[in-house]
Amino acid sequence: MKHTISVLLQNKPGVLSRVTGLFSGRGYNIESLCVNKTLDPNVSCLTLVSYGADQIIEQITKQLHKLIDVIKVTDMAETEYVEREMVLIRIKAEAGTRAEVLRIIDIFRGKVVDVSSKSYAVEITGDEEKIQAVIDILKPIGIQEIVKTGTIAMARARKTL
Template structure:
């Protein structure tokens, strides 16, 4: 099963390689990873998606927590949370397909961020599934290039 894990860590040199090294050294999967600073100077938040049975994910969270630079590890999969990822997609846009590209972009509330003679670059944001759905619909038209961020996630506030 897929798990989204949020890690609060000290922004020390090499901290990212401690995390990726832990995953490669112990044979855990990383499906996506994204990291940036938080409000507190010196602290970063890292969101990573991984998969494995409950025993493996338990090991992953414990091992992450064992790293000296890590402050807090939360497996937010079981909680109510929002997740977002963003993709930049350059798709073929010739006279016959332009309207279709725009229509799909619109459906996914994406935006055209760059226009070329024969292509559009689309920005689309949403959950991992939504971005994938958009990619799947654009693929038959002809995707020339695609760049995706890792997923970021945040638990919802309690009502």
């Protein structure tokens, strides 16, 4: 089963290598990985997506927590959360398809970030399914280049009555 795991860690040299080394050394999967500083520049937030049986995911979270530089590990599956990826796509856009491409991008609430006479580069954010849907629709028109971020995730605020 797919799990999105959020890890707060000390922003120090080699920390990312400790995390990825743990995964490769123990044979765990990393589907995607995304990391950047938090408001506190000494702390980074790393979001990773992994697949595995519950027992494996439990080991992954425990092993991550065992790393000395790790502050907090959250398996997002234990809570309500939102997750997003961002994708940059360069699409073939010639006379016959330029308007159609813009319409599609608009439907997915994407933005054009670069224009040339033969192509658009667009930015789209969403969860994994939405990004895949955009790609599936744009593919027949002609995707020239594609760059995707990993997933980032945030727990939803607790709803109280």
